[in-house]
Amino acid sequence: MKQLNQSLEARITELLDDPTQQDNPLREPLGSLWANHQDLARRIDRISHISDAYQSMAKLQEQSLTERLNKQLRQLEKVARISDRYQNMMRDLNEALREASTHDSLTGLANRRLLVERLKKETERFIRYQRPFSIAMLDVDHFKSINDQYGHELGDSALTEIARVLDAEIREQDLCGRWGGEEFLILMPETRADAAAQVLERVRGAIQRLAIRAQTDSVSITISAGIAEHQPGESYSETINQADHALLVAKRGGRNQLSTARTSLTD
Incomplete structure (x- = not known):
């Protein structure tokens, strides 16, 4: 298909550039059509570039958002681990205080x-x-x-x-x-x-x-x-x-x- 398009474009260009076709009544509408086609192709190409750029930017933003979310998750996991250690420490401390308040420090028996x-x-x-x-x-x-x-x-x-x-x-x-x-x-x-x-x-x-x-x-x-x-x-x-x-x-x-x-x- 690509080769066919290239062959068609070459034939149209050759026809428009042929001086013997100056009097051909189809030359002018063909030239206008060909100019519109090239303009439309440029616009499509530009839109494609913009779309590619937007997709790249969206992908980067998505990656950036994912990285931020992962970083926040890691921070939350760290906070959770610290909280767990703190709670364990407080539980052990409360148990030690309870033990100290009810048991003799030397013998370990009830006080x-x-x-x-x-x-x-x-x-x-x-x-x-x-x-x-x-x-x-x-x-x-x-x-x-x-x-x-x-x-x-x-x-x-x-x-x-x-x-x-x-x-x-x-x-x-x-x-x-x-x-x-x-x-x-x-x-x-x-x-x-x-x-x-x-x-x-x-x-x-x-x-x-x-x-x-x-x-x-x-x-x-x-x-x-x-x-x-x-x-x-x-x-x-x-x-x-x-x-x-x-x-x-x-x-x-x-x-x-x-x-x-x-x-x-x-x-």
Whole structure:
């Protein structure tokens, strides 16, 4: 087709340039038609160039828009990752703060605040449903002597080891915490005094078998414990006082032993 067009154009040009065709009546309209054709071809060619340029510009703009969108997406992804890390950090921080507010920093056991919260709940449950619970107060025997002879660092190690044993020996439903200094409290839900004494005897024996290394020495540790079962009409503070009194009886009886509030009141 292209060759045919070129041949036709050549024949028309040749015809118009032929001087022998000056008198041909078709020469003038053919020349006018040929001029219009060339003008139209130039316009079409110009339109084609403009169209090509527009398409190129549109393509560049599209590419530019795509690049901008991709860049914004990358920025959003980066912000999302930062947000995720920030949220994880805040969650870990909140968990650490919650842990710090309810657990002892040295032993990792429940602190006094958490113990009191649970004691209040158990007391309320006792009032509503008459479900028994017992409290045990534990104290490390001769702890001051250990600190004085071997230093507070070994004393802290002893408390940490005792806490480990307590956490391992108590039952799943029990809550053990550091009440203060070398004194620990164990809250035992659904437990009467005689069952609590069995748990505490196991705990006492396990702690007695502990041996804390102090350079070339091996330091033995024992505990004394007082147990009290919560009674109708008592507050949890009164039950703690009963357990404290039983603990005092155990210490006066020679230490490394248990005493319950029922037997201590008759001593």
